[in-house]
Amino acid sequence: MKTTYKMLKLPVVFVLGLLLFASCEDYLDKSPELSITEADVFTKFSTFQGYVENIYQNVPQIDMGTAGGGDFNWNYGDDVIMTGSNSLCTHFDAGNNRQWTSVGWSPYAGNISQQIGNAESKKDQGYKGWWHNGWLGIRLCNVALSHLEDLQVAASDQLLTEQRDLLEGQSRFFRGFFHFHILRSFGGIAYIDTVFAPSDKIRLPRLSYYETAMKVAEDLEKAAELLPVNWDLLESGQTTIGSNEGRITKQAAYGYLGKNLLYAASPLMNGVSTGDYSYNTELCKDAADAFLKVIKIANENPAIVGLETWADYYKNFYTLKATTTTVLGKEIVYTAPLYWSNKRWRYGEFTMTYLGGWGVYASPTENYVENFGMANGLSIREADSGYDPMNRWVNRDPRFEYNILHDGERLVVKENVDSWAQLYNGGRHRNTSNSLTGYGHSKFKDITCNSYDNGWAQYSYEVPLLRLADIYLMYAEAVNEAYGGPTGSAPGGITALQAVNIVRNRATLPNVDARYSASKETFREFLREERAVELAFENHRWYDLRRWHVAHLLKYREKYSLDFDKEHTQFNKTLYLTRVFDEKHYWLPFPTDQVTLYPEFTQNPGW
Template sequence: MKAVPTTWDDTRYIDGYPGRYAVIARRHGSDWYIVGVNASSSPVTLNMSPDMIAPGERVRLYSDDKNLVGSVSEVKADKKGRIKVTMPTGGGFVIMKRSNPDFHVYLCLGQSNMEGNARYEGCDTVGISPRFHMMAAVDMPGKGRLKGRWYTAQPPLARGNTGLTPADYFGRELVKSLPEKVEVGVINVAVGGCRIELFDPINCADHIKGQPDWLKSTVRNYDNNPYQRLIDMARAAQADGVIKGILLHQGESNTGDAEWPVKVKNLYERILADLLPIDWDKTSISVITNGNNQRRINKVMALAYLGKNYLWAASPLMNYSSTGSREYNREYAQKAADAFGELLNLVEKGATQYELVSYDKIGEVFYSYGQNGRMPGLTEVIFRGPEWDPWQNTRYGLALQYVPTPYHPDGGGNNLSPCANYVNYYGMANGLPIDDPESLWDKTHPWKDRDPRFYNDIVFDGCLITDNYQNPLPNIELFTSGASRDINTASRTGYSLKKFLHPTCNRYDDGWGWSPQFTIGISYLRLADVYLMYAEAAAQASGSPSGKSAACQLSALDAINKIRQRAGVENVNSKFTGNIDSFMSELRRERAVELSFEGHRFNDLRRWMLIDKPEYANKTSVEFKRTGDFDPAHPENNAVSGYHEEVIVSRSYSEKHYWLPLKKSDCNISAEFKQNLGW
């Protein structure tokens, strides 16, 4: 009973009679459970043909005999998909249908060639392996095929009047190369002459309106939504096997469309989002990898990257390259908001394994300590890259970059120090930026009453590094000419970084030693990033901070405030919510703070077309002296004098740096392969 799910994705009525018996089917992931009970005074015999069981398919039957003694057997559906079951009085049965990992399914879509433009001949209809199958995506009366059922893959594969497709011989050759126990299935949804836009599930209805009558006639075979038909058939196929790949043959109708590759990528990720499970650990097909599926692509990852693709396509940089406008593309922004909204709706109602961690555990999103090198992330990290010997990489690489003299274990020093102008993005606990007249920031007490993330991420002058008795300098000196301001071995900027460090990571406490197995792991994508990208997309799609997706109850403003509230920062001030430009200034600042030093900033500035602006190109240090009584227990309250910033580096970026150069050898392949502007 432990293996029986407690939550269900689908429930269907199969058969029954009031007061006598009932048969229902329930699905969890790709697994079906068909249950029958008999409350009548006599046995009931049924010849069922449930839609989820294919002709000839084998399933497991748990049944009672006349003495109500249970047994387990494997039964096979007949050629019409029927299974015969007898329920004794007071007894019942359970049919369990689980997907077969050795049945490999491929989705096929596109236009004329994939549809079957070529006429098939007699030789194409013989010698087909019984291990190669096709699922009919439409009824084919002339071929005796019903939609949603599997058949031997004899052409035609798309519709009754179509021809030979690339999928025909793809499948035939594939089964030859696979072990005998492996079978192959294809599902073909294709429309000759169609553009890629026909497979846009949201906008296909509007697209179809402008198409010729012959194409409209073909599309009616798929209820005017070929994409949805493909997904419906694919979901049905997941109950039988595993989807292994997607075959696309389309493009001639989009000749000259510079955005075609982006559209194909978005279509691919939309398919993944619609077909992948939320949590692989809750599927029967991943029993062997249960508990080790964190990097396995799932529905949440697919939705996140689908939204990110759309948001980048909507960005000023991409829109300028496509249309000459430096504004956001609202259509793509709306698509991004809808993808992110779908994801966040699942998260907000507790339907996923992901949630924002409480801020007292935020360090464990980036590192683990005393946990045998466990990869960090908790419930917030969605996607991260592979790691090889992460403790070694942390101990002898990542961690040492952040530790200045005299706390460095090898007598060296850090080479990564936050620039003062970047640290300025960390505003006040009242939610205002430090340059706002009402923020109450005071340059004589520059560390006081700051955003709590400032104290979590940044080492500033006077911070306690360690109270180990061996340490002659427990409080760091980051004032001008202080012990940790050496340009070669310590901080060049007046700050150091601790966001990714456990407090014991210094030469005296040896927090990176063998015993604690301190391990840093910075993810590619975490949930906080999704909330902020949703806020950006929803605001730009609607032109307002109150904008939202129909898929999610959160507004753009709500999404930002959710991240701030988690950290203990006041909400976005009303002075920034009156128009989109003011709101975007706070959103950009929020991304700078929440996602600081996680590898997003360079690309953010590029897509916003800001990287060549002086306020982003100039890097500064903070210079000051300590003044008054020094409080080692509360360094945030200490006073300074002569506080000012000095430019230490100016990046010489221009508009050509919005794009990176392409390899010359690639550009020389064809005259159409142009080098990026400026290179």
């Protein structure tokens, strides 16, 4: 699936979108000479769809909102240590979670000053945030849904029904989608499903997490019923063939439906809703059912949705095709639109200083690297795994080499002083501007993308929001909890064990060893490590540790580096820092100016 979203060429609707962005309340304010009426916008599908496309433009690219905080500013778990003192990761490590509103250009807050303005150049700036743009996107959804009956111009009643279904499906999807992304970080919120006028006095109380999640589920389930698997097969999609990639689909709606339900079922969310900090098995069943629908769609439409082969795994994360700046992976179920013509100018995000980076670098921690097992499928902790602590990077899970840069690894193609990684203590690439831990990362760029080989000219990357491998792993998690363990399955579906094997086999690994599927509990722990490996650095770890209600445990608060000499005669796992994470840190604090608006909008506990 291509991930660039191409706007329909509707200049009138674009102007309307600017007015919307500048003033959410007066969304049809206009200059008299424009003569735009509601009928101009909402009676014809082409213009109505153009309006809906403004909603897409509020989905944050989580990496693009972080330009002030630098590299990997969307990973806040036990996975990385940042070289920059003003990154969101560094502030979260210190327990300063209030900084989400101010540090750099946070993927929660974005940079609203970069978005508001009359200049055309600001219309698609990538500095979006889940908080600001989430609420704006929700309002746009509600406006669209309030005008569905205004749609009248169509060649036939059948086409009119199809068009209304598409407009409603997209709007309902995004209303649920934006609420979910705010919900999972802040906890229960008011669910906004109406269009408020400027004169309305809003006094909506916060709902519980469960209540909010059920409203999200209602919107996403309805969206899934209305949306197609492939827009190109619809009569309404014929005029935009070539520009339909990236539009919301049935599989995206079911994927997010399942994700929302699994989050609601997880120990933290179930705990704050019911007092029981274990899985809600009934919600797990509902989540598994939604994920299974995506899996079946993939099985029936392999050319559209499917796991990439191991040889093409990179297509989930970057492209080197000079003719396109889109990431072409069919495994990507949904991700944000590409706001810029390309993202190659962000090369400094993933590059050490000596290779052309910006001096702010994320170093994978030793404790996180230990999640990566061996090529034979066994954990490095197993006595029979073949793991040699004095030769620790040999015969590891292939995803280790894909994700992690280690000492002695080739860094650039051309021969020069930086050709090989020197990550030992005192090595060229082991300092405060490069690696702090003895490791680097390599998931999102090709080896040629550096100042020596200059591969940037054909490069564009993506941090996908939802891909099929995640669907398989979430399905396995839900089934394991709801249906008795790894050999259980949702009705009509594969077992939890089979789902995980599909993901691991793609990486050329053998099936899960029997010792890890002996019980629900052992498989649960195995699954959590599998998620850390498969989804490394994709903005999942912080959310996973929180929803499992384990982020406060010392095991996940300690961040370690690996100290070793050039000759590899000794290795020491060294505690670098201990994260501050108390019970209050499970939820982000609301902005102070928001919770003082009215008494019913309460602040999260401890903040």
